[in-house]
Amino acid sequence: MKILFVVPYYKPAYAYGGPIVVISMLAERLIALGHEVTVYTTATNGKSELEVNKNTEVLVDGVKVFYFNKLTGDNTYISWKLWGFLNKTVDDFDVVHIHTWWNFLVLGAALVCRNKGIKPIVSPHGMLSDYIIYNRNAFAKKWVHKLLGKKLLKNSWLHVSTEMEWDESKRIVGTWDGEIIPNLVKLAGKKYPRPENPTFTIGFLSRIDPKKGLDVLIKALSKVNFPYKLLIAGSGESHYIDSLKSIANKCGNSKQIEWVGWKGGEGKFEFLSAIDMMALTSHSENFAIVVIESLSVGTPVFISDQVGLFKYVAENNCGWVTTTDIEAVTSNLNQLFIEKDKFTRINNETPAQIAQEYEESHLAEQYIRLYNLSIKN
Numbered sequence: 001m002k003i004l005f006v007v008p009y010y011k012p013a014y015a016y017g018g019p020i021v022v023i024s025m026l027a028e029r030l031i032a033l034g035h036e037v038t039v040y041t042t043a044t045n046g047k048s049e050l051e052v053n054k055n056t057e058v059l060v061d062g063v064k065v066f067y068f069n070k071l072t073g074d075n076t077y078i079s080w081k082l083w084g085f086l087n088k089t090v091d092d093f094d095v096v097h098i099h100t101w102w103n104f105l106v107l108g109a110a111l112v113c114r115n116k117g118i119k120p121i122v123s124p125h126g127m128l129s130d131y132i133i134y135n136r137n138a139f140a141k142k143w144v145h146k147l148l149g150k151k152l153l154k155n156s157w158l159h160v161s162t163e164m165e166w167d168e169s170k171r172i173v174g175t176w177d178g179e180i181i182p183n184l185v186k187l188a189g190k191k192y193p194r195p196e197n198p199t200f201t202i203g204f205l206s207r208i209d210p211k212k213g214l215d216v217l218i219k220a221l222s223k224v225n226f227p228y229k230l231l232i233a234g235s236g237e238s239h240y241i242d243s244l245k246s247i248a249n250k251c252g253n254s255k256q257i258e259w260v261g262w263k264g265g266e267g268k269f270e271f272l273s274a275i276d277m278m279a280l281t282s283h284s285e286n287f288a289i290v291v292i293e294s295l296s297v298g299t300p301v302f303i304s305d306q307v308g309l310f311k312y313v314a315e316n317n318c319g320w321v322t323t324t325d326i327e328a329v330t331s332n333l334n335q336l337f338i339e340k341d342k343f344t345r346i347n348n349e350t351p352a353q354i355a356q357e358y359e360e361s362h363l364a365e366q367y368i369r370l371y372n373l374s375i376k377n
Contacts, residue, residue, distance in 0.1 A: 001371060002092065003030060005039040006109040006120075007099040008077040010065055015046030017207050018289050019125050023099055025184040027063045029364040036064075038093070040082055042105065043067040055081060070105070077105035086112050095371045096120035098156070101127040101149075102141060110152040121178075121374060122156040126286030128169045131211065131306070145172070157374045159367075161287040162308030168286075177377075181366045185289045185358050187296040192273035194298065194347060200228045200337065202302075203275035205263060205290050208236030213281035213304060213324055214244055220281075220329035222251035226337045229256055230279075233263040233271055273297045276343065277336075281324055282307050295319075296354045298347040302336065317342070318350050 009016050011024045027037045039060075043050045052058055052067045059065070068082040086109055090096060096113055098106050101124045113120045126132060133141055150173060158178025160166045166180050202221070206212055214232070221230060230253075241259070248254035263271045272278060278294040278301045285307040292309070294301050301319035303310055313319045322332040336342075 001035045001094045001368070003035055003037045003095045003097060003371065004090070004093040005037065005041075005097050005099060006082075006086065006106060007039065007041050008103055008105050009044055010039050010041040010067075011060060013045040013050060015048075018287075019100070021186065022125075022183040022287075022289065024061070024063070025186060025360065026364065026367065028061055029184060029360045030367070031062045033361060033364055033368070035368070038064040038066070040066050040068070040086055040109075042070040042077055042079055042082065044070055044077065055085075077103045078108075079105055083108045083112060087116075090116055090118060094375060097159075097371075098122045100125050101153075102132070102144070107144070107148065107152065110156065111148070114152060114155045119374060119377075120156050121159050121370065122153060123159045123161075124165070124169060124286070126165065126284065126308075128172045129165070129284045129286060130168065131284030133172075157370065159370060163311055164308045165286040179366070179370050179373075181370065182358065182363060183287050183289060184360055184363050185292040185296075187293070187355060187358060188269040188273075188351075191351070192269055192297055194273055197229075197274075197276055200226060200277075201231060201275045202228055202277050202279050203231045203233065203271060203299075204279055205233045205268065205271060205294075206280065206288075208232070208234040208241055208244070210240065211283050211285075213283050213306075215247055216281045216304075216324050216326055216329060217279055218244060218248050218253065218257070219251055220326045220333060221256070222248075222253040223326075223330045224333050224337070226334070229258065231258050231260050231271070231275060233260050233268075235262045268293065269297055272299050275299060277302055277319075280304070280307055281322065281329060283324060285309075291319075292354060292358055295346075295350045296358070298351045300343055300346040300350075302333070316350075316353070318346050318353075 007023055011020050014020055030037050043052055054067050054069055057064050068079045071078040098109055098120050100106055153173045158176045160180055161183045248257050272294050278299050281304045283306055287308045291301050295318055304324050305321055310321045314321050320336045322329050
């Protein structure tokens with residue numbers, strides 16, 4: 001099968017965090033299963049540009065990637081060359097898989113598909129959540145959706161990674177054919193040592209962004225009735241990190257918090273194995289790969305009910321789910337601290353379960369079934 005991915009950014013544009021890993025892992029696994037994957041994208045990498053050859057095929061870990069310049073310096077990702085090339089070549093592919101939403105690049109790609117009579121797969125990657133719609137450029141998104149977006153989405157198949165994202169997306173479009181298939185996640189691959197921490201150690205590993213709810217976690221922890229240490233692993237805008245440090249100073253728990261910088265690769269799993277619990281009290285997450293990464297090394301998770309995987313965590317009893325209300329977070333933290341047996345069970349049993357459920361080829365085959373379904377219909 002010849003598969004085309006259209007996405008605003010692609011590796012090594014790691015400034016965009018989780019989606020880069022998820023999308024590239026899927027492309028590479030599909031190739032390992034005997035399919036041909038091509039990516040049309042831009043050369044953007046946050047505020048900079050990738051040093052890559054433009055407008056020509058570049059082989060990236062077995063994936064044929066075409067990087068195009070974008071016309072604008074912002075996150076609209078306007079690229080006339082990409083749209084023109086897509087218009088000329090889109091009929092060469094069996095399936096078109098569009099990743100993300102709300103930027104002109106993918107809107108233009110969806111329009112090309114519609115004009116060509118092609119019904120693409122669309123993976124919003126959380127872009128259709130209430131938080132994303134109503135917290136940033138809400139007025140513009142409303143009119144883009146009303147004038148064009150809804151028509152384009154109706155001419156597509158929906159792929160989402162969690163039931164929560166499915167419900168959010170359906171509220172935006174209504175009737176929409178598609179499937180829920182988990183994202184591919186790079187698992188630990190080996191067992192890491194788990195130290196006995198003298199103080200209960202909570203870890204955060206993600207982009208440091210207002211969406212992540214770190215302010216909620218810091219405020220809630222300042223009121224708990226047990227000793228703790230919070231390790232924050234991540235990077236973000238300096239002014240926002242300074243605002244979080246100011247909150248900790250006002251709450252009186254700055255000495256219990258360590259800012260340990262970004263952790264990637266082997267260091268990520270070493271970090272997750274060395275903490276007693278991973279916390280993510282986000283206001284919006286369509287999936288959150290760090291949840292699966294944590295569970296893969298046996299580290300329990302404490303997440304908000306705005307994280308896409310919250311039902312998985314609750315149903316499999318591999319952590320705790322809270323709201324983003326500060327008093328509720330504090331209360332839930334006090335309660336979980338005494339559940340020692342649950343910690344031990346998750347440490348010992350969860351890695352094998354995650355390794356089985358998130359085996360890459362097993363998940364990739366589910367995408368292939370969706371692709372085949374879209375071709376037949």
